[in-house]
Amino acid sequence: MRQEERKTIQAAIIGAALFLLIQIFRTPLSHIENQDVLLAFYLIIGCCNIAFGFAIFAQGWLFFSDKLSRARLYTSALFLGVCIFDFLHTLSFVGIPAISSIISADQSLWLLTFSRLASAFGILFIFSKEDKPVSVTSKKKVFGVSLVLIALSLSVLIFGHSIAQGFPDYSWVNTVKHLVDMAVLFVYLLSVGIIVYPGRVEKSASLLIIIRALIFFALSQVFFMNLLSVGEMDYLFGMLSSGISYYLMLTGVYRLTIDEPYHENQQAEARINYLAYHDDLTGLPNRRRLMQRVEEMIQQSEKDKSHGFSALVIMNINHFKNINDSLGHYAGDLLLQLVSERFQNEVQVNEELFSMGADEFAFLMTERTGVESCLVRASELLRLFETPVQLESGEYHISLSLGMSIHPGDGDTAEQLIQNADTAVHNAKEQNVEIRRYIPAMQMKAKERLKLENDLRRALERDEFYLVYQPQVRLETEEIVGMEALLRWNHPKRGMVSPVEFIPIAEESGLIVPIGEWVLRTACRxxxxxxxxxxxxxxxxxxxxxxxxxxPNLAGKIDAILQEIGLDPCYVDLEITESMTLDKETAFDQLNRLKRLGVFISIDDFGTGYSSLHYLKNMPIDRLKIDRSFVSEVMEDSNNAAIVSTITSMAHHLKLKVTAEGVENKDQLNFLRQQHCHEAQGYLFSKPVIAAEFETEFLKPLMGVSL
Incomplete structure (x- = not known):
């Protein structure tokens, strides 16, 4: 239980105990003869109450006007009236001549009742609703309405009481007053219940203070209702309880409307500042913070020439997109967190880890003895991932590419060092190596890559793509049974651009989707x-x-294309890679939709990716294509021969067709025949050729059809 909650419970217990003790010692206290002393105490306590009431008014009305809220505004207006009623009551009750000549002792008690009635209903109205900011113009309106209500209340009290005294039976007025006092007590207790109950959520410290104020308001009302005659000790203790409640209300309103919002704003600003300089997923400092830190490092290095070498390493997870797309974003996020944890556990003195967003991390090393020391440390980072990463769906081996820029030497500003390290990591990925240190030639290559991407975006519009076809041969009869459509790009200035060069760019940029659709439509047509x-x-x-x-709509797109062209789906074979089946549920669903169209499904480059007998057994596939890397050395490498033999045998048992890629000589062909491989393609039969050449060399007319 929180401290403020304990204080609230204690306040209720102390109030109840105080009331009981007063009642136990009521008789001795009632015989105090010196009424002047009692009135003096009453005047002192009453003045304190008036001071607290005015402080509540001033706090909301005069101070912190830029932080005006509905609760502060209404509370200040309420306690302006309460303060005036208490002021008139106290002075008339103790017999100040200027006031007591206008307001009698009975009217003085009604003033107190009006004060408590206003505070009870006002607090109930104000704190039972959500607090909201208000405009400064509302302040004048509320002030005007408050003065009018106060004047009306005083007029009703003074003149109404005079009129009531004219009735023969005046005792009914006391009955009405007693009922009003009961109503005030009920409203105080109701206010406590309404503030405490909503949502049964944990209350703020300020609301708990206001609840304590209401408890003492209720206690003071109990004392006032216990009066036997004016001037008894109950009345004095009632005023004392009121003083405590005023003080608590002053504190509670201040904390609720000023102090807590201020701290909430501070926390919000701190959170915004944290998010501005940290990655939300991993909690690591982000690129913006890295920029600041590298600038600080450069400045320190310029001041202290003995600072040594500093290295910025940018690390990129290889094939992260495949994992993210196949296993889902949740698995991708979990992988990033696990990678982040491994790096953080390895951070040493003069080293810092940053998140660059997506699948990139940055590692800053300072005060190194030389470039070689930086490279050795980078190699140690790579070895962290020799053991697999455990995700919910299983263990996965991942690898990283690292790009490094060194200071001094590879940049004079933070932006240059970060950009150059980023260029180096992209070069490492392109060259399929683990670590690259930045060299100026990489920048030229990066610019060329960017230009190539821009040209690639216009290649479809300019009709620069075309297809070539490589025949697929049935080994048993050596007849042509199929063909593979392969994309080529004839750049107007560069000439022929290799698919190895532009396909990765198309995949990274997303251009592969419209290009792939063009290939599908063109080949089918x-x-x-x-x-x-x-x-x-x-x-x-x-x-x-x-x-x-x-x-999600791939099957629908393919169906629409086939319907438009009028091609039977049985003459289309869609080739996917093993990595596309990482997310088994998604892959199974997609493949089933494609199979319902009537097309064939092949696994391309089988054996080089995520091989699993599970998807071979359960997924609707028709053929395995053995990767050329196994076929090319099948006669020189016994391991490759064993792999090809195993794949072929397994396919036969699973009733799948087998096609070998990259067949280049007769020895490879004879070996494949011995393994009962169904089909093959490769330079032994033909290189990929344009449509006109394929038609001339490989297509045969139907029987009885003359061309």
């Missing part, structure tokens, strides 16, 4: 044209990228 020309129908194999495969 060409196949349909050959069939319409009277050639024997064969199947065309078309590669799908990861981005294409993950499209």
């Amino acid at each position: 060409q196949n349909k044209e050959w069939q319409a020309a009277g050639y024997r129908p064969i199947c065309v194999s078309i590669n799908l990228s990861m981005r294409q495969f993950l499209q």
